[in-house]
Amino acid sequence: xxxxxxxxxxxxxxxxxxxxxxxxxxxxxxxxxxxxxxxxxxxxxxxxxxxxxxxxxxxxxxxxxxxxxxxxxxxxxxxxxxxxxxxxxxxxxxxxxxxxxxxxxxxxxxxxxxxxxxxxxxxxxxxxxxxxxxxxxxxx
Numbered sequence: 454x455x456x457x458x459x460x461x462x463x464x465x466x467x468x469x470x471x472x473x474x475x476x477x478x479x480x481x482x483x484x485x486x487x488x489x490x491x492x493x494x495x496x497x498x499x500x501x502x503x504x505x506x507x508x509x510x511x512x513x514x515x516x517x518x519x520x521x522x523x524x525x526x527x528x529x530x531x532x533x534x535x536x537x538x539x540x541x542x543x544x545x546x547x548x549x550x551x552x553x554x555x556x557x558x559x560x561x562x563x564x565x566x567x568x569x570x571x572x573x574x575x576x577x578x579x580x581x582x583x584x585x586x587x588x589x590x591x592x593x
Contacts, residue, residue, distance in 0.1 A: 478519065479577070480580050482580075485506050487574060491506065491575070495508045496549060498518065504518060504565070511588045514564060514589070517564075518562070521545075521553075521561070522540065522556070522557045525541075527541075537549045544557070547562055551563075552585065563582055564582065564584065567589040
């Protein structure tokens, strides 16, 4: 095999292995616990899912933890703190609402609808993408 052809094949395989936008993307309804465990200011990873669940003064919201730069899962290769999410793969930082604070990521984190059942059970509808300002209202 010619060296240039070999490198092209290796590059294509590497990109396919790193990419996987569809394979690591959350989908379907995902149980996310109970409203009584989600206080205003709450911001935490959803165990076993590439998601973060949050609550602010306007309501509940959920977003992906898959970095928009190179598809790293921030839950496994990053951290969450009071300011937002940081991806340790290449240094991207996102604010609490998923907007890019520092690249190389060039796009915000995707948001998903959160359903609140009458009994307080939360479900993230990961197949229902919503805008970054969408919130599920919490009755007072």
